[in-house]
Amino acid sequence: MIKVSIVGVTGYTGLELLRILKRHPYVNLEVISSKSHAGKSLSYHFPFSFEEKMIEDLERSIELAQESDVVFLAVPTGVSYEIANKLSKPKIIDLGADFRFNDPKVYEQWYGKKLENYEKFDRVYGLTEIYREQIRNARIVANPGCYPTSVILALAPLLKEKLLLDQTITVDSKSGVSGAGRKDSAEYSFCELNEGMKPYSVVNHRHVPEMEQELSKLFGEKVQLVFTPQLAPMTRGILSTIYVKTKASLLDVYHLYKKFYEKEKFVHVLEPNVFPSTKWTVGSNHVFISMTKDERTDTLVLISVLDNLVKGASGQAVQNMNVMFSLEEDLGLVENPIFP
Numbered sequence: 001m002i003k004v005s006i007v008g009v010t011g012y013t014g015l016e017l018l019r020i021l022k023r024h025p026y027v028n029l030e031v032i033s034s035k036s037h038a039g040k041s042l043s044y045h046f047p048f049s050f051e052e053k054m055i056e057d058l059e060r061s062i063e064l065a066q067e068s069d070v071v072f073l074a075v076p077t078g079v080s081y082e083i084a085n086k087l088s089k090p091k092i093i094d095l096g097a098d099f100r101f102n103d104p105k106v107y108e109q110w111y112g113k114k115l116e117n118y119e120k121f122d123r124v125y126g127l128t129e130i131y132r133e134q135i136r137n138a139r140i141v142a143n144p145g146c147y148p149t150s151v152i153l154a155l156a157p158l159l160k161e162k163l164l165l166d167q168t169i170t171v172d173s174k175s176g177v178s179g180a181g182r183k184d185s186a187e188y189s190f191c192e193l194n195e196g197m198k199p200y201s202v203v204n205h206r207h208v209p210e211m212e213q214e215l216s217k218l219f220g221e222k223v224q225l226v227f228t229p230q231l232a233p234m235t236r237g238i239l240s241t242i243y244v245k246t247k248a249s250l251l252d253v254y255h256l257y258k259k260f261y262e263k264e265k266f267v268h269v270l271e272p273n274v275f276p277s278t279k280w281t282v283g284s285n286h287v288f289i290s291m292t293k294d295e296r297t298d299t300l301v302l303i304s305v306l307d308n309l310v311k312g313a314s315g316q317a318v319q320n321m322n323v324m325f326s327l328e329e330d331l332g333l334v335e336n337p338i339f340p
């Protein structure tokens, strides 16, 4: 059995991790912790979790979690780095952004924080389908952001084959509100979000440098992104629409994608002109990619959907854990979406 701990269990991704890990046949839950709910059981605060384990405070959980095989860090970006500095023994899967960047200066520029001694950490970007081999032996896995997972998976085959005419890519993404975590502010209240849509962090979202880093690696040259994220009045889900110029035919692109993802359990390439809904993914680790082409303008339109809390966060984190412990990749994740 794998001894697992969750730091930040009371957040949306922490609770989702718990939900997935409870149905994992080889997991023993050891330590759970949070910042402001310590001292009582999880079920005291969240009866639907059916988890009687006591929530520890951060300091105590770090001490106890040293004996775990793997620790999931489901805490705000910035906090993870401090915790990882104290957790010398277990493997770490960080759901935040602290370990996602090759160059800590890029992180500093976008997140406003210096990461001391970043080079000492042996870390791998945790987009499972792309970095599976490196993830196997990693001590620290940097789980990708939710938008980057949806965008990079939708572009990887095209970029690897160098089928781009223009290295500036336009991306429009809609996200469910759970993507923002359990925020307690008017901006995220029901009245302000229900029956409305609103863009935020247009062209300067923190996921831009993360996506550019990974897309450039796939393409082998610098790629730039114009990115518009939007809050959609739904709880879960991301729908990304990506516009790229290419001379490749729609059918060739489709066959390329089918081949690229043929062995993947969670990435599904739809036939041209079949378009998915975020509803196809709720509660599951599946991603759907669809495509069409505007022949007049040589524009390929790629659309991907996923559940931000599952493939976009906790599901992919467990998928990575399975890879790190040489288990079947879908253990704990064999779940169909909740539809409708």
Ligand SMILES: NC(=O)C1=CN([C@@H]2O[C@H](COP(=O)(O)OP(=O)(O)OC[C@H]3O[C@@H](n4cnc5c(N)ncnc54)[C@H](OP(=O)(O)O)[C@@H]3O)[C@@H](O)[C@H]2O)C=CC1
Pocket (backbone or CB within 6 Å): 007, 008, 009, 010, 011, 012, 013, 014, 033, 034, 035, 036, 037, 038, 058, 073, 074, 075, 076, 077, 079, 095, 096, 097, 144, 145, 146, 178, 179, 180, 181, 182, 183, 308, 309, 312, 313
């Ligand atoms: N939501 C999403 O869809 C996605 C989130 N992520 C990333 O996952 C991480 C967790 O996100 P999410 O679950 O949404 O966030 P939430 O805000 O819902 O939860 C945050 C969790 O961290 C705990 N926490 C907050 N501050 C501290 C602190 N200073 N020290 C220790 N624990 C603290 C909270 O405890 P308490 O509330 O008890 O104080 C809570 O358990 C973040 O890095 C986020 O960027 C990544 C991909 C998608």
Ligand SMILES: CC(=O)N[C@@H](CCC(=O)OP(=O)(O)O)C(=O)O
Pocket (backbone or CB within 6 Å): 077, 095, 096, 097, 144, 145, 146, 147, 175, 176, 177, 178, 179, 180, 181, 207, 229, 231
């Ligand atoms: C809707 C919403 O607010 N989404 C979050 C992205 C969630 C995520 O992936 O965040 P990290 O990169 O910090 O892990 C945002 O835009 O910041």
